[in-house]
């Protein structure tokens with residue numbers, strides 16, 4: 323069934339209890355990239371994942387983020403840049419390690435770079451809030467991927483913070499990588515991991 327795009331000003335579904343959604347959130351986990359294989363989302367599934375990912379809170383409707391898609395041969399092509407940069411930074415690195423860099427983006431059939439691009443203006447939306455909105459995009463993307471039947475993991479790794487790689491990716495000086503969301507078909511079922519003790523994390527105020 324197609325997931326409809328609501329029209330502007332359309333009255334949307336009101337809040338209601340949804341056990342499937344609550345269970346989905348209660349069981350949410352990332353899928354480690356080493357446990358991914360193809361296929362990835364097809365074009366229609368990808369467009370839906372992007373549409374749902376972009377549906378995040380965003381102070382003043384600035385939409386301060388954008389996406390870069392890596393699929394097919396582009397993943398290996400980008401891997402060449404990763405290997406080159408890695409070799410320049412670590413000329414003594416062994417062959418195996420350099421090959422790992424070359425194959426990084428081949429670990430999943432689809433990688434989506436989420437780029438945070440805060441729109442800066444005096445007395446406008448604080449940069450921090452705009453960056454948080456990009457984080458929300460990444461999280462929505464994980465949820466949309468999982469609800470589409472795929473596993474996903476939000477990674478940054480070294481290349482999200484490398485100036486030369488940023489240039490290869492065409493980032494403006496005001497832009498940063500919020501994350502690379504790897505998406506693929508799971509080879510193993512998810513397993514629960516430790517979760518925080520909310521008794522420690524939650525306090526009533528006044529203290």
Ligand SMILES: Cc1cc2nc3c(=O)[nH]c(=O)nc-3n(C[C@H](O)[C@H](O)[C@H](O)COP(=O)(O)O)c2cc1C
Nearest residue numbers: 350351352353354475476477478479480500501515
């Ligand atoms: C901004 C951000 C960057 C992350 N980068 C990495 C990373 O580079 N390498 C890594 O192993 N995990 C990274 N993680 C963690 C994983 O995405 C994931 O959250 C974790 O493996 C399992 O958590 P989950 O199953 O509760 O989603 C990052 C998480 C966030 C929020």
